[in-house]
Amino acid sequence: xxxxxxxxxxxxxxxxxxxxxxxxxxxxxxxxxxxxxxxxxxxxxxxxxxxxxxxxxxxxxxxxxxxxxxxxxxxxxxxxxxxxxxxxxxxxxxxxxxxxxxxxxxxxxxxxxxxxxxxxxxxxxxxxxxxxxxxxxxxxxxxxxxxxxxxxxxxxxxxxxxxxxxxxxxxxxxxxxxxxxxxxxxxxxxxxxxxxxxxxxxxxxxxxxxxxxxxxxxxxxxxxxxxxxxxxxxxxxxxxxxxxxxxxxxxxxxxxxxxxxxxxxxxxxxxxxxxxxxxxxxxxxxxxxxxxxxxxxxxxxxxxxxxxxxxxxxxxxxxxxxxxxxxxxxxxxxxxxxxxxxxxxxxxxxxxxxxxxxxxxxxxxxxxxxxxxxxxxxxxxxxxxxxxxxxxxxxxxxxxxxx
Numbered sequence: 215x216x217x218x219x220x221x222x223x224x225x226x227x228x229x230x231x232x233x234x235x236x237x238x239x240x241x242x243x244x245x246x247x248x249x250x251x252x253x254x255x256x257x258x259x260x261x262x263x264x265x266x267x268x269x270x271x272x273x274x275x276x277x278x279x280x281x282x283x284x285x286x287x288x289x290x291x292x293x294x295x296x297x298x299x300x301x302x303x304x305x306x307x308x309x310x311x312x313x314x315x316x317x318x319x320x321x322x323x324x325x326x327x328x329x330x331x332x333x334x335x336x337x338x339x340x341x342x343x344x345x346x347x348x349x350x351x352x353x354x355x356x357x358x359x360x361x362x363x364x365x366x367x368x369x370x371x372x373x374x375x376x377x378x379x380x381x382x383x384x385x386x387x388x389x390x391x392x393x394x395x396x397x398x399x400x401x402x403x404x405x406x407x408x409x410x411x412x413x414x415x416x417x418x419x420x421x422x423x424x425x426x427x428x429x430x431x432x433x434x435x436x437x438x439x440x441x442x443x444x445x446x447x448x449x450x451x452x453x454x455x456x457x458x459x460x461x462x463x464x465x466x467x468x469x470x471x472x473x474x475x476x477x478x479x480x481x482x483x484x485x486x487x488x489x490x491x492x493x494x495x496x497x498x499x500x501x502x503x504x505x506x507x508x509x510x511x512x513x514x515x516x517x518x519x520x521x522x523x524x525x526x527x528x529x530x531x532x533x534x535x536x537x538x539x540x541x542x543x544x545x546x547x548x549x550x551x552x553x554x555x556x557x558x559x560x561x562x563x564x565x566x567x568x569x570x571x572x573x574x575x576x577x578x579x580x581x582x583x584x585x586x587x588x589x590x591x592x593x594x595x596x597x598x599x600x601x602x603x604x605x606x607x608x609x610x611x612x613x614x615x616x617x
Contacts, residue, residue, distance in 0.1 A: 360411035452511025466547030496523030
C-alpha cells in the first residue's frame, strides 16, 4: 500500500457554550417538567442566567477591530484576544433575520453545527461563539490572511508552481474531505474559492453553509448543491440519494483546475455543464453507468453530442504535469458512475502520493498574500448560496424545504 498523507488527529479544541445553545438547553430542560411546576420554572431561570453569564465571559475575551467585509448576511471583523493583541482572529457577525425562526437561517445553523463538530488542521477552526447585545450571533474563526487557492490559480504571471506543489495542496484538501466523511459530513461546495490559506501555507476548507450529515442512507437530499463547475453529473441529473463521492468529483475538478490554471468545465447552464462533461470526460449511458437513465432529471444526448469515455491518452495529453500515476488518480476521481468513483479514503491511499516528486513543504509553497480584506470577502458570503460563474453576481438562494 502506498504511503497515505493522513495526519495524526489533533485534539478537539474547546468551544465555549453559546448563549443561544445554553438557552435552548435550558428551555428543553424546563419543558420536560409538568406545567406549573415551580422547580422547573426556577431551573429554567437559572439556566438562562448561566447562559448569559457564559456568553458575556466569552464576549469579553475578544476585541473587535476594523471591518474587513460586509454582505447582506454577515459582517466580518478583524479581532484579537483581549489578553494577547498578537493573537488575531476573524469575527463573523451573522445578522439576525426576523424572517427565520429563532432569527437564523438554516444555512447559518448548518455552518455553526458542523464547525463545532469538526476539528482538523485542514478545516477552518471555530474558536468560540457568542451573541451580541442586539442578539446577532458571532463566530470567532481562525485568522487566515493569505487569501484563497483561487487567487493562486488565476495569477498565471505572478505565481509559478509544479507537480510538487499540486501534490501538497491536493493532499491537504484530501485530508480535509476524508475527515468530513469519516464524521458523516458532506461539504457539498468544494471549490478553490472555499479553500483558504493560513499564514504557514496550510490549506483550510471553509464555508460549511451547504454541508449536511449523511448517516441516514434512506433520507433523500437536495440535488441543488455544489457550484455548477464543480457539480457531479448525478446531481445535474437530479439524484437525491448520494454519498461522499459528490465531494470527490469536486476534488477532481479542483485537481484538474490546478493543472490547467482554469476550470476544466465552465458551463453557463446545467445542460451546458452536462454537455461539457460529455465532451471532456464522456457521455453517461447505461453501459458506463448502469441505472443512470432512471434518474429523475436524466437527459438523453443525441448521437451528435454523445462521446465515448475519454481514455488515458487524452488525460496524459491534457494533464501530463502530474505523470501517468497522477493521471490514474484524476481519472478515478472523475469517474462518471459514482459507485465506481474513488472515495476520499481511496484517494489518500493512492500510490501517486509516494511517487516523485515529493510534496513541497508548506513553508515553501508559493504565496500571493490576500490580506485581511480578502479574508473578509471570503467569509462574508452567505453559506447556502452557490455562484454559477464569475459573471453571475446574484447567488442562487436554495430552498431546502421545497425538497
